[in-house]
Amino acid sequence: MNIRLTVLAGDGIGPEVMHEGLRALERVAKIGGHRLELRNGLIGGAAIDATGEAFPGQTRALCEDSDAVLLGAVGGPKWSDPNASVRPEQGLLDLRSALDVYANLRPVATHPALYDASPLRPERLHNVDILVVRELTGGAYLGEKNRTADSAMDVCSYQRHEIERILRMAGELAGRRQARVTSVDKANVMETSRLWRSIADELFCAEFPQIELEHMFIDAATMHLLSRADSFDVIVTENMFGDILTDEASMLCGSMGMLPSASLNKDRRGLYEPIHGSAPDIAGRGIANPCGMILSVALMLRYSLGLEEEAKLLEDAVYAAVEAGHRTADIGLPDTPPVSTQAMGDAVIAELG
Ligand code: NAD
Secondary structure (H helix, E strand, O other): OEEEEEEEEEOOOHHHHHHHHHHHHHHHHHHHOOEEEEEEOOOHHHHHHHHOOOOOHHHHHHHHOOOEEEEEEOOOHHHOOOOOOOOHHHHHHHHHHHHOOOEEEEEEEOOHHHHHHOOOOHHHOOOOEEEEEEEOOOOOOOOOEEEOOOOEEEOOOOOHHHHHHHHHHHHHHHHOOOOEEEEEEOOOOOHHHHHHHHHHHHHHHHHOOOOEEEEEEHHHHHHHHHHOHHHOOEEEEOHHHHHHHHHHHHHHHOOHHHOEEEEEOOOOOEEEEEOOOOOOOOOOOOOOOOHHHHHHHHHHHHHOOOOHHHHHHHHHHHHHHHHOOOOOHHHOOOOOOOOOHHHHHHHHHHHHO
16 A cells, blocks of 8 residues: 655754654555655744744645645644744644544553552453543634733634534444444533534434434543543543543543554544643653653554555554553663653564564
8 A cells, every 4th residue: 555644853852753653554565565655845933944834835745645634743842932923732722623633542551560650540441431522613713812911712613514423423434333332522611512512412312323422521531530541431521621621531541651642533534642742841751651642643544545465563662662661761670670652662663574
């Protein structure tokens, strides 16, 4: 298979983890006999420095002409002036809207080898296998904004079609899993949530009668995620709730550095990135965990390219490397020196054989 990809390494640890993600991809592609065509583009702070824009037209053109896009991370203190006319994070929002990706899939599965890296007790971590489906085009992040010296607003709004398509995606995915969906909202106080909840009831009744649907308030969900994570199958929620809930969920897996994500459009063409940011506090030191990036490459193989076997190969290699004791500092073992980003990548590649 010929695979044409756009690679957006971005800022901070983005290029460091991307390097390992690409090395692992190259090995898997070789094993599967696939031909890779990789084109690099600028995004975020790196793009602002070079062009004055966070998502230059040239990058957009590359992304629109690809089977999938791989992204490291964007942002950092250099570009964080609140009064700056352009910020790196805008590049990410523009990229998502250029690809029309509306569903952000974030799998959260615990692995016994990483129980020791989680702040939770091991008995809370058994059999956790959750797929969070986060809406990506609406809500307060993308609504109308305004700020004066003494007031500010971010409008949270949702259209019926945006709610329907994300709920439908959750229903379809749940049908291939345990057939349970938890729809998370704040319907006791928010109108957007009340609309969301009524559409969920209608849509699941009409289209997914075999799926068990439950509703949960976001505040309760954050608590249940820590006390009974194994009871969830698919969680579907709006943009900001999903963003926050998955950072919390990452601690079940030991570290934010372990979690991948896939952002899909209606054609399943997608954007793949680890859930973490550019981690300026550790950037440039070669100590970032590349596993979230490598696992994002696996999601790309699965969802955009239909290469399930290769995806599984890569996921198994990551967990085999972790099990064998190769650990970056964020998932480090007591009394064992952590390995570097590159050594972690080497360990995964060695497991691929
Ligand atoms: P962050 O995710 O960058 O870092 C949070 C903490 O997790 C830090 O202590 C960091 O060292 C650690 N961490 C993150 N990834 C890690 C990894 N792979 N290995 C080891 N440790 C890791 O979040 P932040 O500090 O809130 O944000 C930093 C910058 O990243 C900001 O500019 C923010 O806007 C941006 N950001 C970008 C994205 C993205 O590109 N998708 C997402 C979130 C934040």
